[in-house]
Every structure is written in C-alpha cells, then in structure tokens.
Amino acid sequence: MHRIPIPSRLWYENKEWELTLLDRWEVQNLNPPGFEKPAIGPQQIRGKIDQPIQGPTLEDLARGKKQAVIVFDDMTRPTPVKEVAPHVVATLHRAGMRKDQIRFIWGLGAHGAYDMINARKKLGEEIVENYPVYNHDPFQNTVRVGRTPTGVELWFNREFMSCDLKIAIGCITPHVHVGFGGGAKLILPGLAGIESINQFHNQLHRDPKRTGLGNFENNIMRAECDAAGDAAGLNFKIDCLVNRRGEITNLYAGPFKATHQAGAEEGKEHYGIPHSAGYDLAVCNAYAKANESAIALLFALTLLKPKEGVAVLISDAPEGQTPHYVMRAWGSDYGGRHFNPRPKGFVNLLMKKLIVLAPYPDRTGLDLICNVDDAIMVKTWPEVLAILEKDFPGSAKVAVVQDGTMMYMKKKDA
CATH class of the missing domain: 3.40.50.11440 (LarA, N-terminal domain)
Incomplete structure (x- = not known):
C-alpha cells in the first residue's frame, strides 16, 4: 500500500491521518514546498x-x-x-x-x-x-x-x-x-x-x-x-x-x-506546484478552507482527464460549509444573487464520478458543486477505497492533493 499523510480539522484537533492507496496504482503526492516550511516563533x-x-x-x-x-x-x-x-x-x-x-x-x-x-x-x-x-x-x-x-x-x-x-x-x-x-x-x-x-x-x-x-x-x-x-x-x-x-x-x-x-x-x-494533468483519479483534500470545500474540487478538475476521471473530495468540516449570502442556496431552487443551481447530471459533464468523503454529511453542502444526488457520499476512507478498487482494477494514474483549498498549479511553461 502507498501511505500518504494528509492534514485535517484545522479548527478542532488539527491532526494528520493516513491515506492508503493500492500498490498497483501510480501515485503522486502533490505537496507545495511552502507546506513543509517550519513555523516562525x-x-x-x-x-x-x-x-x-x-x-x-x-x-x-x-x-x-x-x-x-x-x-x-x-x-x-x-x-x-x-x-x-x-x-x-x-x-x-x-x-x-x-x-x-x-x-x-x-x-x-x-x-x-x-x-x-x-x-x-x-x-x-x-x-x-x-x-x-x-x-x-x-x-x-x-x-x-x-x-x-x-x-x-x-x-x-x-x-x-x-x-x-x-x-x-x-x-x-x-x-x-x-x-x-x-x-x-x-x-x-x-x-x-x-x-x-x-x-x-x-x-x-x-x-x-x-x-x-x-x-x-x-x-x-x-x-x-x-x-x-x-x-x-x-x-x-x-x-x-x-x-x-x-x-x-x-x-x-x-x-x-x-x-x-x-x-x-x-x-x-x-503554494505552487508544477503543471500536471491527465490523471485517472484525483484525491483532493480540503484542509485550510474545509468549510469551503468546493475550492478543492475546482483544483481536482484541472488534474483529471476531462469527463473520464474520478474525483474524491475530502470534506472534513464538522460545522458544514460556510453560509454565503451571495453564492450559496437559501431555498430549494434559489439563493444569493450569484447562486447557480446545478441540475442533475451536471457532474458527468465534467468527470466520470464524484465521491465525497464527509464524516458529517448533509443535504445542502454541495450546492456550489452539484446536485447532491450526483455525488456518492461516504463517511470513511475504507468506504472510498472499496469503491476505487472496483473502479480501477488495474493500473491508474493517481494524484493526492494535500490541500486543494490553498494550492495552485503553475502554467505549463513556468
């Protein structure tokens, strides 16, 4: 197994936990240099x-x-x-x-x-x-x-x-x-x-x-x-x-x-990483802005094979997604002035499958991303891995994004 630690729950116990990924997959850990810098006193x-x-x-x-x-x-x-x-x-x-x-x-x-x-x-x-x-x-x-x-x-x-x-x-x-x-x-x-x-x-x-x-x-x-x-x-x-x-x-x-x-x-x-693309699977963690997890999924989209890739969004925010009076839903089919309701099937225009790992799931937290029924919602990493093992029985190119809410990809020629 590949074993990659990721950060979690900044405003709670602020811990790291370990992702396990199959040996048969080619796994890249995308981790900007600044993430490893020591704190100043x-x-x-x-x-x-x-x-x-x-x-x-x-x-x-x-x-x-x-x-x-x-x-x-x-x-x-x-x-x-x-x-x-x-x-x-x-x-x-x-x-x-x-x-x-x-x-x-x-x-x-x-x-x-x-x-x-x-x-x-x-x-x-x-x-x-x-x-x-x-x-x-x-x-x-x-x-x-x-x-x-x-x-x-x-x-x-x-x-x-x-x-x-x-x-x-x-x-x-x-x-x-x-x-x-x-x-x-x-x-x-x-x-x-x-x-x-x-x-x-x-x-x-x-x-x-x-x-x-x-x-x-x-x-x-x-x-x-x-x-x-x-x-x-x-x-x-x-x-x-x-x-x-x-x-x-x-x-x-x-x-x-x-x-x-x-x-x-x-x-x-x-916060920058070299340009990278063409992944079959992107596991995108939301840490610094876990309560704005949609940002991390945007990052995943830049990595995946268009319409063919699978994204896993790790959204470990016990408080849920932050209310936004301009961008988010405030009712069944309406919201702030810039809210854009997502029809069923929207996810499949972008990727093959979206899996959301949310230990505290709810029915409104994905309103910036998709119709909630377009995503597979699970609470634990073993549940995610069981799905991925079936989806990728052979080799796969996999990206692990340490924190898609405070990373960005440099241009190809940078």
Missing part, C-alpha cells in the same frame, strides 16, 4: 510587525489616535490570528491607547456570523476577554464612501469607518477570484455592504481571463480591492503565509498594497 512575529516592509511603524501610526479597529479574517481562512493579535494590541498600548479604544471585527463579507466559541479559537482567550469582538453585518449599519473607478458602489461597516486607526490581520493564499487573497480583500468584500459585495462579484464577468487562482498581476478583482482599501482608509495590514498545519511561516506588515504584493510573490512558490 513569537519573537519573529513581533519583529516583523515592529519592522514593516514599507511606511511608518504601527506604533508611530497609533500615537495620538482616538479609536482603533482590528479587522480579522474568519473561520474560512487558516490565519492563526491569536498568534498575531497580542503583539498588535501591545503595540497600540505602547503608543498610549487604552483597552476601551480598541475593538475587533470579523471580516465576514457575505459569510454567516460567528459565536464566541469560534472567536476564542481564532483570537484566543485573552483578546476575547479584554476587547469587544463584533460580527460584520452586510445588511445594515454600513456607511457609503463612494465608488471604485469601475463604478462599484462602496458601503462599509459603520464601526470600522468610525475609527481613525484601521488595522487588518489576514493571510496570503491562492484565491479563485483575486489570484491571491490578502491585502484589502478584508475590506472588500470583508467589511462591505451586501450591494457592494454583489457588485464586486459582478466584476468576474467583465474579463474572466484577468481573474483566477494564482493570477495576481493585472487582476481586475484585486484592483477593486485596492480601490476599496484606499477609500476605506486602511492604515496597516499584516499578511501571513502558512504551512500544512496552519502555522505562520512568514508575514509581511505595512501598507496593504505592499504586503499583498510581497506575499503573493512569495506565495507563487510557497
């Missing part, structure tokens, strides 16, 4: 925050300010904010700010709200117990600040806009729209009103060739985020790169455009 994190790659230090920015806000990414992103936030608030206190002048806001965009169980996982006990932590509500309490150059109307979180020091903590990972997440994406869509978020996603149709995983330069969606960050007045950004265990391996602090550019440049190698 608290002193290195603090040093990088204290010494931004451009512009003034956070302490200098904070001096004389009346109110500070720290927006942070949600549970669909792997950023261990609790490793960063204590250094940020310590810096604000050194600059003379009191606890009652500092608050945190989830940068949810169109995702659902979170409770304090999740806040403790993300921020740590100390932050939750000492500073207010608010959800972002895209449907009300937003302030209009203008438009982007392409006409996207900008409404932003009222609490965020009321502060004169605006800080954001997030991560750099490949993103299907903006090329690489990071920068001011925590502002648009992170803190935007629902109409702004809808208009932002409309940009996908303007020039699809200028969007996509790893497609960072001249990306039209990133340009919208940049314009939004300027309009909102984002003062200081911290962008982290992470490994296969969700640990910070590097971070960039300073002006958001500079951190995004530097992080994406490193991210191209950190």
